[in-house]
Amino acid sequence: MSEKEHKVSRRQFLTYTLTGVGGFMAAGMLMPMARFALDPALEAGAESDFVRVASLDELTEEPQRFDFVVEQEDGWYSSEVTRVAWIYLANNEVVALSPVCTHLGCTVNWEGSESYPENFFCPCHGGRFERDGTNIQGTPPTRPLDVYEVQVEGDDVYLGGTVQR
Amino acid sequence: MLQKLYDWVDERLDITPMWRDIADHEVPEHVNPAHHFSAFIYCFGGLTFFVTVIQILSGMFLTMYYVPDIIHAYESVYYLQNEVTFGVIVRGMHHWGASLVIVMMFLHTLRVFFTGSYKKPRELNWVVGVLIFFVMLGLGFTGYLLPWDMKAYFATVVGLEIAEAVPVVGGFAKALLAGGEIIGAQTLARFFAIHVFFLPGALLGLLGAHFYMIRKQGISGPL
Ligand code: HEM
Numbered sequence: 001m002s003e004k005e006h007k008v009s010r011r012q013f014l015t016y017t018l019t020g021v022g023g024f025m026a027a028g029m030l031m032p033m034a035r036f037a038l039d040p041a042l043e044a045g046a047e048s049d050f051v052r053v054a055s056l057d058e059l060t061e062e063p064q065r066f067d068f069v070v071e072q073e074d075g076w077y078s079s080e081v082t083r084v085a086w087i088y089l090a091n092n093e094v095v096a097l098s099p100v101c102t103h104l105g106c107t108v109n110w111e112g113s114e115s116y117p118e119n120f121f122c123p124c125h126g127g128r129f130e131r132d133g134t135n136i137q138g139t140p141p142t143r144p145l146d147v148y149e150v151q152v153e154g155d156d157v158y159l160g161g162t163v164q165r
Numbered sequence: 166m167l168q169k170l171y172d173w174v175d176e177r178l179d180i181t182p183m184w185r186d187i188a189d190h191e192v193p194e195h196v197n198p199a200h201h202f203s204a205f206i207y208c209f210g211g212l213t214f215f216v217t218v219i220q221i222l223s224g225m226f227l228t229m230y231y232v233p234d235i236i237h238a239y240e241s242v243y244y245l246q247n248e249v250t251f252g253v254i255v256r257g258m259h260h261w262g263a264s265l266v267i268v269m270m271f272l273h274t275l276r277v278f279f280t281g282s283y284k285k286p287r288e289l290n291w292v293v294g295v296l297i298f299f300v301m302l303g304l305g306f307t308g309y310l311l312p313w314d315m316k317a318y319f320a321t322v323v324g325l326e327i328a329e330a331v332p333v334v335g336g337f338a339k340a341l342l343a344g345g346e347i348i349g350a351q352t353l354a355r356f357f358a359i360h361v362f363f364l365p366g367a368l369l370g371l372l373g374a375h376f377y378m379i380r381k382q383g384i385s386g387p388l
């Protein structure tokens with residue numbers, strides 16, 4: 001290659017190499033900090049343990065409210081928090097519904113409104129769900145209530161995490 | 166693409182003169198290590214600033230996890246260092262950078278001293294530099310308490326006893342810094358506030374004055 005074929009001027013060469021090296025150093029500095037800040041969004045959520053919540057002979061076809069306590073790990077803070085499940089029997093299958101409204105997260109109650117018997121009712125924007133958790137058309141929620149994972153061992157009913165349907 | 170974007174903004178706001186004014190100035194031969202290698206001593210000021218930028222950035226990120234509360238401070242530092250991805254690195258940058266910034270500042274001060282750069286007309290910049298030095302020591306002192314472990318606690322106990330030894334105002338200074346008689350909850354909250362808001366604010370103001378004066382007066386001449 002002859003001298004004339006060098007199409008890169010001295011100034012350009014310096015611009016490229018200096019921004020390149022500078023960019024590399026800046027990235028080396030900023031990348032760990034960015035990953036550090038993004039950590040909560042990138043780490044998978046923890047598996048939840050199963051907790052005994054009720055015994056089989058307490059359950060009926062009618063959804064009943066059960067409160068139970070789970071260990072919650074929140075970064076450096078662990079605490080016991082109370083969860084709620086609406087549990088009933090459908091053809092002898094245990095169904096445990098989450099009370100968290102699928103509209104915007106308020107808390108639903110079985111027959112929470114006198115005007116709507118046989119419905120889960122959400123006081124925030126009047127969202128309603130059938131007994132099996134199906135959202136009722138014409139009310140704000142757009143999907144059914146989440147269900148808890150259920151394990152039955154002998155007479156004891158254990159609940160795990162919630163799953164979307 | 167970038168060039169186009171730049172041109173678009175420049176056409177409307179005429180930004181070129183702004184950065185030219187800051188960035189375009191010749192480096193005199195006697196401070197350019199490419200001419201005389203020994204001129205590298207003129208880099209220490211810039212290196213001090215570079216480490217300061219790292220301190221401010223890494224510190225800002227640390228506050229995403231750190232909590233200034235005596236029950237949880239230690240746990241939160243433990244968590245961010247051991248559980249959060251790259252936590253060791255980010256805390257490490259802040260931890261080692263805190264010492265490095267003092268070293269760089271000291272070398273920079275030596276350079277200014279031995280080149281006689283503090284002489285007229287640059288006396289005021291020496292004064293500002295000394296204030297920066299004290300702010301840095303303050304940042305180191307207040308930051309050191311934040312992990313709230315034994316070393317942090319007793320370093321602060323000792324530091325505050327030293328403050329107390331000052332004649333007349335000592336007792337008052339200690340109570341003010343500790344937020345009362347006890348070195349505890351209020352001390353930690355206060356040190357945190359001083360460490361992340363008051364001193365960095367003061368530091369940025371002083372650095373602004375420092376750099377403005379350098380720009381105005383130019384770098385001092387060769388020996
Ligand atoms: C030049 C400036 C600074 C210096 C010299 C400095 C110094 C220190 C020191 C010595 C520690 C104790 C580190 C350890 O024990 O590992 C510390 C901790 C801390 N600093 Fe700074 N700091 C500076 C700026 C900042 C800024 C601007 C912020 C936030 C906006 C910040 C936030 C923190 C936090 C949250 C901690 C506690 C976490 C830990 O101990 O790792 N720092 N700092």
Ligand code: FES
Pocket residue numbers: 101102103104105106107122123124125126127140141
């Ligand atoms: S949150 Fe339940 S209806 Fe809006």
